[in-house]
Amino acid sequence: MQRMDKKKERKNGSRSAFAVMLGLIGMIKPLLGIMCVAILMGCAGNLAATFLTILGGYALLTVAGLYEGMELSVIFTLLIVFAVARGILRYAEQASNHYIAFKLLARIRHRVFAALRALAPAKLDGSRKGNLISIITSDIELLEVFYAHTISPIAIAVITSVIMTVFIGNLHPALGALALVFYVMVGLVIPVINGRRGSASGQEYRDSFGALNTCVLDNLYGLEEILQYGRQEKRMTQMAEQTSHLEQISGQLKRQETAQRVTTDGVILLAGVLMAAASSQLAAAGALTGAQALIAVIAMVSSFGPTAALSALSNNLHHTLASGNRVLDLLEEKPLVYDIDGKADACKGDIRCGNVNFAYHDKETEGQLGKDMQEKANMAESAGDAEILSDFSAQFAKNSIHGILGKSGCGKSTLLKLLMRFYETEHGEISYGGKEIGEINTTALRGNISYVTQETFLFHDTIENNLKVAKADATREELIAAAKKASIHDFIMTLPDGYETVIAELGTSISGGERQRLGIARAFLHDADYLFLDEPTSNIDSINEGMILRSLVREKEDKTILLVSHRKSTMGIADDVLAM
Ligand SMILES: Nc1ncnc2c1ncn2[C@@H]1O[C@H](COP(=O)(O)OP(=O)(O)O)[C@@H](O)[C@H]1O
Ligand SMILES: [Mg+2]
Incomplete structure (x- = not known):
């Protein structure tokens, strides 16, 4: 009422x-x-x-x-x-x-x-x-x-x-x-x-x-x-x-x-x-x-x-x-998802999605904060709530690389956002090592995942500080190791101030691929148990992509890696491929 x-x-x-x-x-x-x-x-x-x-x-x-x-x-x-x-x-x-x-x-x-x-x-x-x-x-x-x-x-x-x-x-x-x-x-x-x-x-x-x-x-x-x-x-x-x-x-x-x-x-x-x-x-x-x-x-x-x-x-x-x-x-404005606190900190093991349904419901306010209420109400009426995932089930075993393949718009990124608990599922369950995602403290969950989004955001700061976003106390050796795994170290060394180079000074002259590789370097530096990569190599040439994919294979021993892509070639290193 x-x-x-x-x-x-x-x-x-x-x-x-x-x-x-x-x-x-x-x-x-x-x-x-x-x-x-x-x-x-x-x-x-x-x-x-x-x-x-x-x-x-x-x-x-x-x-x-x-x-x-x-x-x-x-x-x-x-x-x-x-x-x-x-x-x-x-x-x-x-x-x-x-x-x-x-x-x-x-x-x-x-x-x-x-x-x-x-x-x-x-x-x-x-x-x-x-x-x-x-x-x-x-x-x-x-x-x-x-x-x-x-x-x-x-x-x-x-x-x-x-x-x-x-x-x-x-x-x-x-x-x-x-x-x-x-x-x-x-x-x-x-x-x-x-x-x-x-x-x-x-x-x-x-x-x-x-x-x-x-x-x-x-x-x-x-x-x-x-x-x-x-x-x-x-x-x-x-x-x-x-x-x-x-x-x-x-x-x-x-x-x-x-x-x-x-x-x-x-x-x-x-x-x-x-x-x-x-x-x-x-x-x-x-x-x-x-x-x-x-x-x-x-x-x-x-x-x-x-x-x-x-x-x-x-x-x-x-x-x-x-x-x-x-x-x-x-x-x-009410949040769509409330952080969970005071429950379990541990999340290890296989990821399981069971009969998951999901639609972006809150279209009336999606990115429309501060809009006129009337406008919001109108938008809510005209927008249908198309189901992005319906009855989706999958299992991602630990210590392996899982490819996720599908055409653009099929919900690959949405799946990763659900696994990060940026959104909540409507029906069905998501669990880590048998523990329901709703029973895991949200901060601990996200801390245990390295998530490389489709668009890497770089702050107006040095490359070193931009990488340290993923690990504040990282040493220079750790930075270099991560950058090498992401095949970006050589590029950084060609810059006038190396790791001290300020991104703002480079402006837009940093390419999409370089940006992406910095994002991947962040993920390697964060060194979490789970690694979610959303089309990580879409702008990267095949030589650098090969190097990054080889680094991933070396990492998989103690990690669960989800690799989203719409390119079949990238899927070569995956232990199994899920077609969405
Ligand atoms: N925040 C959002 N609000 C509403 N709709 C969204 C939002 N994000 C994505 N979508 C829609 O959900 C569908 C799946 O998007 P996405 O998961 O990004 O696809 P993919 O990553 O497979 O290309 C698309 O139709 C997209 O327009
Ligand atoms: Mg996507």
């Missing part, structure tokens, strides 16, 4: 603005005290500014002989006190807001990275890592605006408006009511209307900005293809179109902002005029003194600071809440 509700809610789109705010505020519980202090100081500062003007009014009235409530010297002392307090309070308010914001950003980053760690690798397996990067960088950064410049302005506007309503209402209840109406207009009605109108263009701006970014990156990465197929003109036109579209929307947003500022100023002016009219009417009727009428007008026009600030806020609020929504989505 709860699941269904959740689904329904997701179908209705993202959470409401209010829910996002509550969620974001929920993250700051430890800092709530400082936040209250910031709000109090903000209120005091803004009231000091307002009463500075009001006291000025009293000073003039006293000089004119229309007011006798306070000595002139008292008024001037108060003026100085308020002026100094105003500056100090403003500074203290900003300082505590930023303290909160940066403490919080650190906390949120921490939580986001923890969430990513739990989601990896199954939920991060897709191709749209760009979305994740934008959550980690710009979305979290934008939340600073929320914590430092959104929550407390709202609280301050509410509190100061209530106090000013009471102050003016004390002069005459009708004037208090009038003031309240205008505070609500400026602080709530105008921002909400503008927020509604501006949100579509705001979203459009963000989208086209993202599209332009992608286009520029594509042009950089795809430079060779563009040149080869003569697509320069076309790509240039496309980029120019996107740029002018962005400019158009940006202009539209600017015009909206100006219109909003003009409206706000107009309404504030109207408030002053109406307050003047109402208070002079009341004064004429004897319900107010002339001095009180004047003070009411001054109090009205000088107290819009906090509420007017809200109207500027609504322009960014939509972006901020959208960012907050994506961050909350990510934090609430």
Whole structure:
């Protein structure tokens, strides 16, 4: 039932603005005290500014002989006190807001990275890592605006408006009511209307900005293809179109902002005029003194600071809440596979797969983190869950090389990912030495496997450190031995700094085959009981492949090796071959 509700809610789109705010505020519980202090100081500062003007009014009235409530010297002392307090309070308010914001950003980053760690690798397996990067960088950064410049302005506007309503209402209840109406207009009605109108263009701006970014990156990465197929003109036109579209929307947003500022100023002016009219009417009727009428007008026009600030806020609020929504989505995303802990560490012996069924189910979120909920829901509906493995059974005996052969897309890589427990099977069992994979601690399991994926990732670091990823404390002798087995040592020695050469300096000049051989060297260095090789020699010439395969044969005495390939020639060294 709860699941269904959740689904329904997701179908209705993202959470409401209010829910996002509550969620974001929920993250700051430890800092709530400082936040209250910031709000109090903000209120005091803004009231000091307002009463500075009001006291000025009293000073003039006293000089004119229309007011006798306070000595002139008292008024001037108060003026100085308020002026100094105003500056100090403003500074203290900003300082505590930023303290909160940066403490919080650190906390949120921490939580986001923890969430990513739990989601990896199954939920991060897709191709749209760009979305994740934008959550980690710009979305979290934008939340600073929320914590430092959104929550407390709202609280301050509410509190100061209530106090000013009471102050003016004390002069005459009708004037208090009038003031309240205008505070609500400026602080709530105008921002909400503008927020509604501006949100579509705001979203459009963000989208086209993202599209332009992608286009520029594509042009950089795809430079060779563009040149080869003569697509320069076309790509240039496309980029120019996107740029002018962005400019158009940006202009539209600017015009909206100006219109909003003009409206706000107009309404504030109207408030002053109406307050003047109402208070002079009341004064004429004897319900107010002339001095009180004047003070009411001054109090009205000088107290819009906090509420007017809200109207500027609504322009960014939509972006901020959208960012907050994506961050909350990510934090609430459930991992597909939970690590097993506190069970057996041992995994040795034959691998057995019995009647395994598997489909990639979670297509709605596969690599789509941070996407709009509605979009996710739509995708989930259109995507069928094609079964990759159905009723798959196999046995891989220890101390031998098992070839796995099959055409592209038949599920060879998927099988290895299941054996690594990157995903869980739906039916059937996988066991190591008779122990169910669900009974083996996940860290121990993966530590006992050397897994060479289809794409070796190299860090921007030296070759030595890139190899040591597989074994942090490896000696130089061990590195060389592993590199020799992977037939990459000779290549490394031709590089200017040998093992100290930084990969980033080589850039793309390192070939696919060299990259693959570094990946294989890592696996040899890791020296685990199980060695899973996913098309390890697909980019490697036959001479080097021969050398690597011979190394594998020498290793098989105390290892279980699974060798995936779609090439029959590679299978020559295998003790048995499974056709998938
Ligand atoms: N993370 C994933 N999410 C959804 N579908 C996937 C994912 N990875 C692979 N697939 C699909 O599963 C099928 C088998 O993929 P794979 O095991 O990589 O094949 P092989 O390694 O045999 O070429 C393919 O149709 C592929 O598109
Ligand atoms: Mg594959």
